[in-house]
Amino acid sequence: MANIYDRNPIHLDTFTSAIDLKTTMEYPTGGQFKIKSIEWVRPTTIGHTADIYTDTGLTQPLFNQTCVTANQNINKAFSGEGEWFDNICVGVSGVQSGSIKIFLA
Numbered sequence: 001m002a003n004i005y006d007r008n009p010i011h012l013d014t015f016t017s018a019i020d021l022k023t024t025m026e027y028p029t030g031g032q033f034k035i036k037s038i039e040w041v042r043p044t045t046i047g048h049t050a051d052i053y054t055d056t057g058l059t060q061p062l063f064n065q066t067c068v069t070a071n072q073n074i075n076k077a078f079s080g081e082g083e084w085f086d087n088i089c090v091g092v093s094g095v096q097s098g099s100i101k102i103f104l105a
Helices: none
Strands: 010-012 033-041 049-053 061-066 074-077 083-085 099-104
Touching (some): 033 061
Antiparallel strands (some): 033 074, 033 083, 033 099, 049 061
16 A cells, blocks of 8 residues: 555555655645644554654654554544644654554644
């Protein structure tokens, strides 16, 4: 399958190259994403990790999780109607298995 950027939720399942959503989705300079939640869908192996950041340098963590039960979804909800973030970035192989759904507010 391929990453899907034109729906809500955004669906990411291919991590063979770095993902920079602001560039991919052609957000304007200064534009932000309002995120309601992030869900890691069906990570396959205990110990696998999913690392998502708010910057291309991959230094500002947004979602960093480790699978403790295979094939069980891991969800992170943000407060209220969602929170604003400058970007959403995933490094090469930043998600070791499963897929990511990003629900925008």
